[in-house]
Amino acid sequence: MHWTSYPEFNQDLINEDIEATVARMCNAIETGRLIRDKIKIPIKYPLRTVRLVDADPKVLDGFKTVQRYLCEEMNCINIELIADEATYVDYSCKPDNKLIGQVLKKKFDKKFSQGL
Numbered sequence: 001m002h003w004t005s006y007p008e009f010n011q012d013l014i015n016e017d018i019e020a021t022v023a024r025m026c027n028a029i030e031t032g033r034l035i036r037d038k039i040k041i042p043i044k045y046p047l048r049t050v051r052l053v054d055a056d057p058k059v060l061d062g063f064k065t066v067q068r069y070l071c072e073e074m075n076c077i078n079i080e081l082i083a084d085e086a087t088y089v090d091y092s093c094k095p096d097n098k099l100i101g102q103v104l105k106k107k108f109d110k111k112f113s114q115g116l
Contacts, residue, residue: 017062020062021062021063021065021066022066024059024062024063025062025063025066025069025070028052028063028070028074029070029073029074032050032073032074033074043074043075044075045075046075046076046077047074047075047076047077048076048077048078049076049077049078049079049080050070050071050074050076050078050079050080051080051081051082051088052070052079052080052081052082053082053083053084053085053088053089054081054082054083054085055083055084055085057083060081060082060083063079063081064081067079093116095113095116097113
């Protein structure tokens with residue numbers, strides 16, 4: 001039986017910024033595919049523009065470096081990078097009433113719920 005050993009890696013050579021950019025790229029591609037499925041536009045039909053929205057300029061710069069891959073994987077002609085989240089993103093919060101009720105007991109009343 002022949003055992004092979006794997007080479008040792010140098011932790012100093014790992015660039016966490018690049019790894020984060022690639023992870024965000026994969027997430028954007030996966031989200032784009034899910035949206036296409038939801039609105040029933042097959043991947044074979046190119047999109048004119050895909051908008052990626054993030055308030056962090058570092059994230060947008062990362063998308064700029066992988067823009068070619070994003071265009072290829074999402075089959076789009078143009079990628080638009082947008083920093084103004086307020087225009088495109090609505091934030092909401094839904095409390096877990098059951099869990100809050102278990103913790104707060106009688107303090108979790110109608111007045112508290114309205115305050116949330």
